[in-house]
Amino acid sequence: xxxxxxxxxxxxxxxxxxxxxxxxxxxxxxxxxxxxxxxxxxxxxxxxxxxxxxxxxxxxxxxxxxxxxxxxxxxxxxxxxxxxxxxxxxxxxxxxxxxxxxxxxxxxxxxxxxxxxxxxxxxxxxxxxxxxxxxxxxxxxxxxxxxxxxxxxxxxxxxxxxxxxxxxxxxxxxxxx
Numbered sequence: 155x156x157x158x159x160x161x162x163x164x165x166x167x168x169x170x171x172x173x174x175x176x177x178x179x180x181x182x183x184x185x186x187x188x189x190x191x192x193x194x195x196x197x198x199x200x201x202x203x204x205x206x207x208x209x210x211x212x213x214x215x216x217x218x219x220x221x222x223x224x225x226x227x228x229x230x231x232x233x234x235x236x237x238x239x240x241x242x243x244x245x246x247x248x249x250x251x252x253x254x255x256x257x258x259x260x261x262x263x264x265x266x267x268x269x270x271x272x273x274x275x276x277x278x279x280x281x282x283x284x285x286x287x288x289x290x291x292x293x294x295x296x297x298x299x300x301x302x303x304x305x306x307x308x309x310x311x312x313x314x315x316x317x318x319x320x321x322x323x324x325x326x327x328x329x330x331x
Contacts, residue, residue, distance in 0.1 A: 177221055180294075180330035182210040188327040189227055194319030201239070205257075207231035212296065212330050219266050220290060223273065223328070227257040248311060254278045264288075271298065277307040298326040 190204040210225030229251040232243050244251040254277075261273035262283070272285045286300040302322045304310070311318060 176216045177213050178216070179211050179213045182208070182212060182225065183329040183331040184208055186327075186329040188325070190325045192323045192325075193321070196317050201234055203232060203234035203240075205229075205231045206233050210259075210328075212294075212328065214294075214330075218294075220264050220288075220296065222264065223259065223261045223271065223296075225259045225328075229255055229257060248309075250278060275302075275307075277309065280307045282306055294330045296326070296328040298324070298328070300324050 184207070187208070188204060189208050190202070192200050192202045195201045205227045207228035208225060208231070210223065212220065213222040215221050229249050230244055232240055232249070232251075234240055234243070243249055246253065258276045259273055261271050263272040264270075265272075269288050269290075270285050271288050272283065274281050275284050276282075284300070284302070286298050288296055288298045290296050300323075302324060304318070304320055304322060309322075
């Protein structure tokens, strides 16, 4: 029997569907979750905002270990508390929501022992590999705090660029549905 099992694993290249823990996929609960950001403005102010429309999936194995994250954020849902600024941020001078309607992220690796998520973030036409620390509580709430360099995603804004901080602080709270 042992020889048969070893031969079967060799023939299938070690791919045995019975050998892997089952994965459960949840939708991100956008009503409870938060996608927020802050950025320096004019050197002494901080602009805070969030995206109100986003979706995604969280996959956990049968032991409750986070396996994958996928998310899509609607750029048109940006909200900073100032409609004039929001309209500018949606324009082609900044995020160009008509041409690039979504910001996307998908994980490529999640290390539960170091609490680091590595994946690909796409903003406008730039897709970049990033790593972010995360925490997960007993109820499955995932919190992620990270800093992105605007220049890494070609978020350069011409004459107004010097007024805007070089880094974007991102805070995520993701609840599963």
